[in-house]
Amino acid sequence: MSSESSFKSHEIENSIPENRELETPIKNYIDHLNEHHLDLIPHKRTRTLSEHERIANGPTFRGTIISFCRNKGHGFVKPDDESEPLFVHISDIEGSWCPKEGDIVSFKKELVPPKNIKYQAIHVHFVHLKEGVKHEHWDTNQTN
Template identity: 50%
Template structure:
């Protein structure tokens, strides 16, 4: 009798492991395996964190890197502190930032410990000489200024 129960348990475990290893985008098991994103976007930011960022003063820096297709980049602060994460949802204005653009931004603490910061309310204040594209242009199109 014990052998029968062991076979049933093994069969159930085998089915569970095989179904979770073949998750497709429309699989019902897909939602069980998702890990929440550590990136804090304007949409997922809490009201209290948004208020903290809004009350912080504007700080200056330069865009170190920005990838439009990935939706993020980094800013090097003028005060020499460590580079800050920049998410596409926190960029204000109609142009895609390029490396070397001077920007103003506000510091926003990153949960859960709020020990690190990211840049929010990012505005380009001094453009580099390269042609800047508008957000409504495809990445390979020339911007019409």
């Protein structure tokens, strides 16, 4: 190795301060996901086939949508059995309607990792749309 190439290598190594994290758009995005625990929710596109089969063969529950934010892509459903409300993600809603408060739905339950203490609603299907409320399809522009 020539002394010139050795000098350039040493110069490059010393130009990056130690213990400095590089700011990049992807790092900022990952930090945002971690901060809001969005990476912890297993959506249907990331479930394994065995998880999918186990859940599909499990019991079906009914409940009422108590909140849903189309912009954020999630909300909550209150099970008919009066247990605590369950998180529901946009990717787990079947059909073309955007949920509204008061809609009756059927769903399956899945434990939310990593602690596997709370459940989330998945495979959510509409049973009855609340009357008197304007429902929108996912592919239409949102109205206020």
